[in-house]
Amino acid sequence: xxxxxxxxxxxxxxxxxxxxxxxxxxxxxxxxxxxxxxxxxxxxxxxxxxxxxxxxxxxxxxxxxxxxxxxxxxxxxxxxxxxxxxxxxxxxxxxxxxxxxxxxxxxxxxxxxxxxxxxxxxxxxxxxxxxxxxxxxxxxxxxxxxxxxxxxxxxxxxxxxxxxxxxxxxxxxxxxxxxxxxxxxxxxxxxxxxxxxxxxxxxxxxxxxxxxxxxxxxxxxxxxxxxxxxxxxxxxxxxxxxxxxxxxxxxxxxxxxxxxxxxxxxxxxxxxxxxxxxxxxxxxxxxxxxxxxxxxxxxxxxxxxxxxxxxxxxxxxxxxxxxxxxxxxxxxxxxxxxxxxxxxxxxxxxxxxxxxxxxxxx
Numbered sequence: 119x120x121x122x123x124x125x126x127x128x129x130x131x132x133x134x135x136x137x138x139x140x141x142x143x144x145x146x147x148x149x150x151x152x153x154x155x156x157x158x159x160x161x162x163x164x165x166x167x168x169x170x171x172x173x174x175x176x177x178x179x180x181x182x183x184x185x186x187x188x189x190x191x192x193x194x195x196x197x198x199x200x201x202x203x204x205x206x207x208x209x210x211x212x213x214x215x216x217x218x219x220x221x222x223x224x225x226x227x228x229x230x231x232x233x234x235x236x237x238x239x240x241x242x243x244x245x246x247x248x249x250x251x252x253x254x255x256x257x258x259x260x261x262x263x264x265x266x267x268x269x270x271x272x273x274x275x276x277x278x279x280x281x282x283x284x285x286x287x288x289x290x291x292x293x294x295x296x297x298x299x300x301x302x303x304x305x306x307x308x309x310x311x312x313x314x315x316x317x318x319x320x321x322x323x324x325x326x327x328x329x330x331x332x333x334x335x336x337x338x339x340x341x342x343x344x345x346x347x348x349x350x351x352x353x354x355x356x357x358x359x360x361x362x363x364x365x366x367x368x369x370x371x372x373x374x375x376x377x378x379x380x381x382x383x384x385x386x387x388x389x390x391x392x393x394x395x396x397x398x399x400x401x402x403x404x405x406x407x408x409x410x411x412x413x414x415x416x417x418x419x420x421x422x423x424x425x426x427x428x429x430x431x432x433x434x435x436x437x438x439x440x441x442x443x444x445x446x447x448x449x450x451x452x453x454x455x456x457x458x459x460x461x462x463x464x465x466x467x468x469x470x471x472x473x474x475x476x477x478x479x480x
Contacts, residue, residue, distance in 0.1 A: 125345035132338030133378035137385020139331050140355060144230040144386070145393035147324035149173075151224050151432040155458045165318055168308055169325035170436075175305035176329030177441035181336055182279070182298045186291060190340040195352040196429050197444035198276035203266040204449065210427025211435075211450045215457020217420025219465055220413050224432040225357035225421055229383065233390035237404045238414055243361060245418030246425070251362035253426040262427055278443040297443065305329075331355065332437050339378055353378060354441070356434030358425035428453065 123131070143149060147169070154170040184190050192198045218224045221242045223231060228246065231239035252258045275281040279297055283290040305326075312322040335354025344352075360379025367374045394400045405411040425431040428450040430439050436454065439447030 125343050125348075128343035129339065129350070129378045130376055130381045132334070132343055133381030134385040134388075136331050136335050136338065136355070137382040137387075138389040139385075140226070140328060140382075141230060141233065141386040141389020141391075142393045143324040143328055143389075144226065145234060145390040145399075146397060147321045149321070149324055149328060150227045151436055152218050152222065152227065152458070155455060156219075156462060159459060159462050165321070168312065169318065169321045172305055172308050172312075172322060173325040173329035173332070174437060174440060175301045175308070176326055177332035177437050178443065179298050179301040179305065180330060180333030181441035182294050182301070182443065184333060184336055184340070186294060188337075188341045190336060190352070192336075192340075192352060192442050192444070193276065194340075194349065195442065195444075197435075197439040197442045197447050199429075199444070199446050200273055200276065202271040202273060202446055202449065203269070204271050205269040206262070206266040206427045207429065207446060207449045208453045209265060210424040210429075211453025212457035212460070213420045213424030214428055214431060215424075215454040215459070216461040216464070217417040217422075217424060217457075218432060218454070219417070219458055219461025221417025221421065222414075225361065225425065226355070226386070226431065226433040228418075229357060229361070229386050230390040233387045234394035235400050235402045237402060238411075241411070242414050242418040242421075244365070245415055246358060246422040247361040247365040249419045249422030250358045250426050251366065251422075253423040254359065254362065258423060262423075265427065273445060276444055276446075278445065278448070281445070329437075332441050335378075335438065336441075343378070350377070354438035355382070356430055356438055357383070358422060358431050358434065362422075424457075 148166070149169060150166055151170060153166040155167075157165055157167040185192065193200075214224075221228065223239065223242070225243065225246050228239040228242045232243055249258070253262050273281075275284055279294045280290050282288070283293045309322060309326065312319060332354050336352065339350070339354070340352045344350075356379070360383050363377070364380045364383040367376060367380050391400075405414070421431065425434065428435060429446055430436075430450060432451075432454055435447045435450040440451055
């Protein structure tokens with residue numbers, strides 16, 4: 119089938135199918151990074167947190183297996199870099215984490231919700247796309263470039279496997295095999311626990327497929343869709359940069375060309391809408407108060423600019439990036455979690471303040 123298609127066509131079809139799969143499962147399972155970290159902050163160990171860990175471990179095992187099997191060069195992705203813009207990664211990650219909690223959902227989750235009729239999420243993803251593009255190439259780009267240049271750390275190895283191999287004088291292939299085995303075993307343990315306890319089985323199955331979809335993204339862009347004569351950046355699931363590109367594509371359709379990321383966004387919207395339609399969960403939802411809209415707008419702006427500075431969102435870095443075991447992804451994801459903690463505290467204090475005012479009014 120794919121042998122008869124041009125690499126560009128494979129990219130488009132692959133991006134659409136991967137987005138469609140994520141949209142169907144993301145809507146039906148409520149798969150959500152924000153909820154996963156919120157559970158961890160509240161001391162919970164099941165539900166979304168376990169699902170996210172399963173997806174992450176499967177993505178790591180599968181991606182690390184792809185590298186030697188198909189000689190994929192992840193230096194052509196955004197996550198393996200020779201020089202780490204440390205301050206940008208940390209600041210961007212913290213910004214994204216705070217914004218994610220303020221807007222009650224990461225970029226990927228917002229796209230899924232918008233397709234089901236959530237007008238709050240529609241406003242948020244438009245804000246994310248706009249501010250992300252402004253930070254990447256527009257008004258905020260000079261500021262981003264200044265921040266990136268403040269602290270650059272040169273790397274001898276772009277990922278953990280090669281770094282540890284160099285440190286201990288071991289073979290990179292051996293270390294990579296070890297990473298695959300450890301990630302796969304941990305995933306099996308978590309999956310087995312789910313089925314033994316009979317907890318959140320559908321979410322677990324969805325997480326397994328979503329982790330595999332991340333691997334599929336690398337396979338499409340790095341193997342079957344890769345064109346050595348017209349090479350494109352390797353990518354998998356991510357939402358902020360593709361969201362900005364999709365918005366630009368809609369505005370200048372006759373002068374633009376679709377790509378993997380744009381088709382990914384379209385597939386997620388189609389999949390989420392279809393899932394919500396079949397489950398009878400299509401419903402228009404909007405803001406209850408003006409100040410709520412301001413909070414969502416602020417959250418979207420922080421996520422848009424933060425994701426560009428951190429080279430990815432909670433899915434771009436937290437699933438696709440971390441599957442490469444790149445040092446940039448580890449730093450960004452850690453910063454996103456720190457920012458999420460700050461945002462979680464802000465939201466808790468806001469909720470406590472509202473409750474106190476209601477109690478005083480009574």
